[in-house]
Amino acid sequence: MIHVQIKRNSEGYITSFKMSGHADFANKGQDIVCAGASAVSFGSINAIMELTGVKPVIKQSNGGYLECKIPETLPSMTAEKVQLLLQGMVVSLQTIQQDYGKYIKITFG
Structure with missing residues (x-):
């Protein structure tokens, strides 16, 4: 199962997210749940960097682990753009979870 943990600060802003595990929906290369979750998360990180100029702190491994931390101090307009991309x-990811809840779980903390 893919576990996604979204962390928010006291104001409700997303400050980081972690993804770990494997969906095991299908064989490697044919797993649409894993491919979808990966495309959404990496696409969001790429969009943040390209569209806002913000460079998150990223940790990843070949073992199905991705962590993304957003810098704490950003100009308010930039922070709003980053938040919109993260909320998207x-x-x-919640749409994927609705259809494939046995393979992906999202938690908030």
């Missing part, structure tokens, strides 16, 4: 990512 959450909506997309």
Whole structure:
């Protein structure tokens, strides 16, 4: 199962997210749940970097682990753009979870 943990600060802003595990929906290369979750998360990180100029702290491994931390101090307009992109990512991951809940779980903390 893919576990996604979204962390928010006291104001409700997403400060980081972690993804770990494997969906095991299908064989490697044919797993649409893993491919979808990966595309959504990496696409969001790429969009943040390209569209806002913000460089998150990223940790990843070949073993199905991705961690993304957003810098704490950003200009308010930039922070709003980053949050919109991250909220879009959450909506997309929740859509995957609605259809494939046995293979992906999202938690908030």
